[in-house]
Amino acid sequence: MGASAMTREFDLIARIASRVRPRRDVALGIGDDAAVLDIPPGHDLVVTMDTLNTGIHFPPETDPASIGWKALAVNLSDLAAMAATPAWCTLSLALPDADAAWLDAFLDGFLALAGQHDCTLVGGDTTRGPLSISVAAHGLVPHGGALRRSGAQPGDDVWVTGTLGDAAEALATWRATASLDGIEPRQRERLERPTPRVDTGARLRGLATAAIDLSDGLAADLGHLLAASRAGALIDPQMIPGDADLVHRLAGGDDYELCFTAPAQHRATLKPLATRIGHIDATPGLRLNDGTPIPRGWTHFA
Amino acid sequence: MGASAMTREFDLIARIASRVRPRRDVALGIGDDAAVLDIPPGHDLVVTMDTLNTGIHFPPETDPASIGWKALAVNLSDLAAMAATPAWCTLSLALPDADAAWLDAFLDGFLALAGQHDCTLVGGDTTRGPLSISVAAHGLVPHGGALRRSGAQPGDDVWVTGTLGDAAEALATWRATASLDGIEPRQRERLERPTPRVDTGARLRGLATAAIDLSDGLAADLGHLLAASRAGALIDPQMIPGDADLVHRLAGGDDYELCFTAPAQHRATLKPLATRIGHIDATPGLRLNDGTPIPRGWTHFA
Numbered sequence: 144m145g146a147s148a149m150t151r152e153f154d155l156i157a158r159i160a161s162r163v164r165p166r167r168d169v170a171l172g173i174g175d176d177a178a179v180l181d182i183p184p185g186h187d188l189v190v191t192m193d194t195l196n197t198g199i200h201f202p203p204e205t206d207p208a209s210i211g212w213k214a215l216a217v218n219l220s221d222l223a224a225m226a227a228t229p230a231w232c233t234l235s236l237a238l239p240d241a242d243a244a245w246l247d248a249f250l251d252g253f254l255a256l257a258g259q260h261d262c263t264l265v266g267g268d269t270t271r272g273p274l275s276i277s278v279a280a281h282g283l284v285p286h287g288g289a290l291r292r293s294g295a296q297p298g299d300d301v302w303v304t305g306t307l308g309d310a311a312e313a314l315a316t317w318r319a320t321a322s323l324d325g326i327e328p329r330q331r332e333r334l335e336r337p338t339p340r341v342d343t344g345a346r347l348r349g350l351a352t353a354a355i356d357l358s359d360g361l362a363a364d365l366g367h368l369l370a371a372s373r374a375g376a377l378i379d380p381q382m383i384p385g386d387a388d389l390v391h392r393l394a395g396g397d398d399y400e401l402c403f404t405a406p407a408q409h410r411a412t413l414k415p416l417a418t419r420i421g422h423i424d425a426t427p428g429l430r431l432n433d434g435t436p437i438p439r440g441w442t443h444f445a
Numbered sequence: 446m447g448a449s450a451m452t453r454e455f456d457l458i459a460r461i462a463s464r465v466r467p468r469r470d471v472a473l474g475i476g477d478d479a480a481v482l483d484i485p486p487g488h489d490l491v492v493t494m495d496t497l498n499t500g501i502h503f504p505p506e507t508d509p510a511s512i513g514w515k516a517l518a519v520n521l522s523d524l525a526a527m528a529a530t531p532a533w534c535t536l537s538l539a540l541p542d543a544d545a546a547w548l549d550a551f552l553d554g555f556l557a558l559a560g561q562h563d564c565t566l567v568g569g570d571t572t573r574g575p576l577s578i579s580v581a582a583h584g585l586v587p588h589g590g591a592l593r594r595s596g597a598q599p600g601d602d603v604w605v606t607g608t609l610g611d612a613a614e615a616l617a618t619w620r621a622t623a624s625l626d627g628i629e630p631r632q633r634e635r636l637e638r639p640t641p642r643v644d645t646g647a648r649l650r651g652l653a654t655a656a657i658d659l660s661d662g663l664a665a666d667l668g669h670l671l672a673a674s675r676a677g678a679l680i681d682p683q684m685i686p687g688d689a690d691l692v693h694r695l696a697g698g699d700d701y702e703l704c705f706t707a708p709a710q711h712r713a714t715l716k717p718l719a720t721r722i723g724h725i726d727a728t729p730g731l732r733l734n735d736g737t738p739i740p741r742g743w744t745h746f747a
Contacts (some may be wrong), residue, residue, distance in 0.1 A: 176524075188490065192581055
């Protein structure tokens with residue numbers, strides 16, 4: 144019943160540790176009871192933790208490298224929404240069996256994304272169980288600079304990064320065909336290898352008034368931002384960027400783009416980073432510009 | 446497939462958040478994309494993450510309050526072994542169904558221990574899946590003061606806190622009787638509600654040369670410390686504290702006591718905190734004082 148029951152039969156942790164090249168601020172990384180990290184002066188620590196379970200958060204037939212990528216991506220996306228710069232992460236990996244090839248492929252995806260953002264894997268554990276991946280991600284932001292959901296003000300513009308709805312269309316195809324292979328490659332990439340908008344998030348410091356990442360769909364997540372800000376929004380569905388059907392752009396999940404609000408004075412600065420889709424007003428709730436109200440928490444597949 | 450598929454049907458996160466009273470250094474806790482934390486100047490951040498899966502790390506019939514307690518305890522024990530003081534934690538909870546009474550009882554145990562150590566739950570997520578609990582725990586230690594596994598020196602004494610083997614005897618009874626009810630109450634308490642030695646760990650700063658927590662058993666975990674320190678140890682089995690059979694004191698897991706090393710000059714200071722069981726020497730490996738070698742990684746149930 145020991146915590147390392149699995150590592151006794153197969154040294155997964157050593158296999159993971161051998162592939163990690165720590166940042167200079169990692170005083171002690173994988174291999175002790177805990178990691179020791181140097182926090183630079185003048186910064187706040189930003190922490191998030193999300194779990195992906197097979198069959199719930201990704202199709203069971205997803206390749207291990209994509210699972211590794213996505214498990215980190217959804218966490219880095221949370222850091223991005225806070226305008227934090229990733230620094231370190233921990234990984235708890237439950238595996239049904241000790242499969243070295245699977246682990247190596249998983250790490251290919253996980254560490255490729257970690258490397259892009261100089262985010263060092265500093266600890267965690269491996270256990271036996273149905274495939275499940277928990278990641279805690281740690282980022283840094285200049286003191287007081289983190290973006291929250293709660294700062295939107297009437298009159299602010301509402302913006303989204305990238306394009307929306309591709310992952311939802313990919314999932315719809317997967318559900319209809321019972322196969323990942325029938326999905327258009329660009330949409331499949333969006334579903335399996337989302338790009339956390341870390342650089343954009345950091346550039347929003349001092350410009351945006353509120354931000355959230357889009358994991359459950361624009362309608363649901365912007366709804367969270369509005370509730371936290373005690374405000375409403377009017378959006379133009381024609382302005383929601385992307386080629387996907389409107390229902391997918393508005394209510395499909397798994398985009399991992401950012402939705403944020405900012406005063407109109409920053410429009411010129413923000414235009415290269417995102418698409419303006421509407422504005423905040425004082426009437427609670429989310430409405431389309433033809434007056435259609437969007438129910439709180441509405442998602443296409445709910 | 447959204448990350449909050451479960452919270453749409455039952456607002457577990459709100460239920461959790463309503464019970465948390467944050468420390469003053471929590472700038473932003475549960476309810477945004479991530480938590481924001483103030484790190485005091487002159488401190489290092491210490492981070493650990495461990496997962497408990499049902500049937501692997503605890504008997505499936507364990508009561509939810511004990512599961513909650515233990516899920517945090519095993520992480521605080523890791524912080525204790527680093528001489529870190531707990532500050533914040535995150536929780537990722539996979540549940541087979543949204544059972545409010547189960548969650549409330551789980552939180553009773555988790556938050557009771559968190560409260561004892563002023564460790565604020567600042568984030569995480571809930572997902573649907575076989576019962577699994579991942580916790581990331583964050584502690585603070587004065588800069589450079591974290592204890593590692595690697596500092597033991599020949600001539601140092603070897604110490605352990607508390608008593609060993611009770612949890613292993615409890616597990617042995619559970620295996621033999623297929624019931625938790627037949628376990629002697631004190632042993633059952635040790636198995637289900639281990640006490641992380643946080644206060645002792647902090648008092649070891651500046652005294653101990655190396656430390657590790659005992660999750661897999663003294664033989665296995667002291668073996669890790671010796672390997673990290675490139676040293677050996679000679680221990681007197683009669684000195685290993687506790688009433689349990691020697692095999693359980695030496696090789697049983699789940700004690701969550703601390704094993705540490707310290708120069709002989711600190712004996713008088715350390716005597717109230719722990720029991721001295723042997724000393725470090727330069728011959729690699731772990732031996733009993735009659736010369737019997739203990740195999741690396743030996744555990745009773747392996």
